[in-house]
Amino acid sequence: MGVPVRAAIAALLLGLGxxxxxxxxxxxxxxxxxxxxxxxxxGVGGSTQQTKMCxxxxxxxxxxxxxxxxxxxxxCLIENGTPACVQxxxxxxxxxxxxxxxxxxxxxxxxxxxQSDAANCGACNNDCSQQGNSTxxxxxxxxxxxxxxxxxxxxxxxxxxxxxxxxxxxxxxxVPGEACLRVxxxxxxxxxxxxxxxxGETCCPTAGCVSLQSDSGHCGGCGRVCPTGxxxxxxxxx
Numbered sequence: 001m002g003v004p005v006r007a008a009i010a011a012l013l014l015g016l017g018x019x020x021x022x023x024x025x026x027x028x029x030x031x032x033x034x035x036x037x038x039x040x041x042x043g044v045g046g047s048t049q050q051t052k053m054c055x056x057x058x059x060x061x062x063x064x065x066x067x068x069x070x071x072x073x074x075x076c077l078i079e080n081g082t083p084a085c086v087q088x089x090x091x092x093x094x095x096x097x098x099x100x101x102x103x104x105x106x107x108x109x110x111x112x113x114x115q116s117d118a119a120n121c122g123a124c125n126n127d128c129s130q131q132g133n134s135t136x137x138x139x140x141x142x143x144x145x146x147x148x149x150x151x152x153x154x155x156x157x158x159x160x161x162x163x164x165x166x167x168x169x170x171x172x173x174x175v176p177g178e179a180c181l182r183v184x185x186x187x188x189x190x191x192x193x194x195x196x197x198x199x200g201e202t203c204c205p206t207a208g209c210v211s212l213q214s215d216s217g218h219c220g221g222c223g224r225v226c227p228t229g230x231x232x233x234x235x236x237x238x
Contacts, residue, residue: 079109100124115142122221130205132179142221145176153180160187177203
């Protein structure tokens, strides 16, 4: 093959490559370092559907610091708690100690003071009125307990006493949450009308005798459930 023919073929191949848009740095053609086509976006400036532009930078639509899913960059705020984005909605990832999202409404954050709310004492749905005697207990510092001797006894005057928010039945000091029940002519400590609890346990409604120090379903308070994957140690989830 003569030199003029080879030169003509080379020129033809070079022309075809240029027409196809091929260059040595072709990955920079569409601004994608991997050389793949960029995805269109719900945001602006080339953002993908999982990101948006806020304060001149690309951020995740699931970052509560820049709002949840919406084009707005206003931060997601949860009163008395830590915010999180769940399916594009701002919600409470966790509540500060002493508060709970007991109405499951993210718009008002962790609205319930569980330190004093008798219906949500220490945790949502821990109802003090369902504990102790028929008159129920009171809520103070996030725990249900007796406020007077009538909270401790069931029927008659008896010898039930209330001391430091814990009932005593004929001299026997009950564990927190227990009340006195007359059995065989004698008032005895009972949990929800059943057997008495062991020392170090707490009588919780429906759950019965539990350790608030190690029970992940009642960690630090009756009904206070640890998040998935966490354990209860010394009354705290972690």
